[in-house]
Amino acid sequence: MSERRPYLAANWKMQKTVEETEDFLDRFLGEIGELAHADIVICPPFTALAAAVERCRRSPVRVAAQNMHEASSGAYTGEISAPMLTSIGVEAVILGHSERRSLFAETDEALARKLVTAFEAGLQPILCVGESESEREDGVTEDVLRRQLEADFESVSAKDLPEMVIAYEPVWAIGTGKTASPEQAEGAISFIRSVVAERDSRAAAQVRILYGGSVKPGNAEELLGREGIDGALVGGASVEPADFLAICEAA
Numbered sequence: 001m002s003e004r005r006p007y008l009a010a011n012w013k014m015q016k017t018v019e020e021t022e023d024f025l026d027r028f029l030g031e032i033g034e035l036a037h038a039d040i041v042i043c044p045p046f047t048a049l050a051a052a053v054e055r056c057r058r059s060p061v062r063v064a065a066q067n068m069h070e071a072s073s074g075a076y077t078g079e080i081s082a083p084m085l086t087s088i089g090v091e092a093v094i095l096g097h098s099e100r101r102s103l104f105a106e107t108d109e110a111l112a113r114k115l116v117t118a119f120e121a122g123l124q125p126i127l128c129v130g131e132s133e134s135e136r137e138d139g140v141t142e143d144v145l146r147r148q149l150e151a152d153f154e155s156v157s158a159k160d161l162p163e164m165v166i167a168y169e170p171v172w173a174i175g176t177g178k179t180a181s182p183e184q185a186e187g188a189i190s191f192i193r194s195v196v197a198e199r200d201s202r203a204a205a206q207v208r209i210l211y212g213g214s215v216k217p218g219n220a221e222e223l224l225g226r227e228g229i230d231g232a233l234v235g236g237a238s239v240e241p242a243d244f245l246a247i248c249e250a251a
């Protein structure tokens, strides 16, 4: 791993009530003592964000949302805005997760606007990109990644680029138990860094790029030991404190 500080994010998706969030954090925060080497971010559902921020207050752990709307307020029933998140102490937001892209029709055009909104509000975006299984089989992985990144970055300034986090999440590896091989993850991440470098080489050296897709305690060390892989976005294996802790320790 490079001089970039490791970044580990727990994406709980639609799991955990307030009580379950507090129980996880009481156990997790009790164990993380030595983990000052990494940025650790917990992404609970909206209803548990405030409780998570409260529980993490005197800890190094930060709290992120799993999505947000691009506008700061308005007639958008069911949506949550960036100022609403920052007002309760949320510091980051996952944008463009493949489940949002595929199940909720999230477009790259909307993501481009959401990235700008997140930076304006002072939220660190964790932007997810990745190819589907058929796209990998067709040999178009790099075309897909380039298309997503170029569209999503359209209005992001070179000054903001190094502050964001990018997660390479091959869609076929998410929640399937099929992990990308360390070579596949390293190759895609190095390609993503080269696309960032076309915009700004300093940003490319600084931006943290994570791998996500069936990361578990058993494969974390192998993946996180690879050149250019700066951390992990963890779904299934992040809901148990001991499993997520083991992944954080592997970074």
Ligand code: PGA
Residues within 6 Å of the ligand: 011, 169, 173, 174, 175, 176, 177, 212, 213, 214, 215, 233, 234, 235, 236, 237
């Ligand atoms: P997974 O999910 O670890 O369960 O594959 C990762 C993600 O969706 O971010």
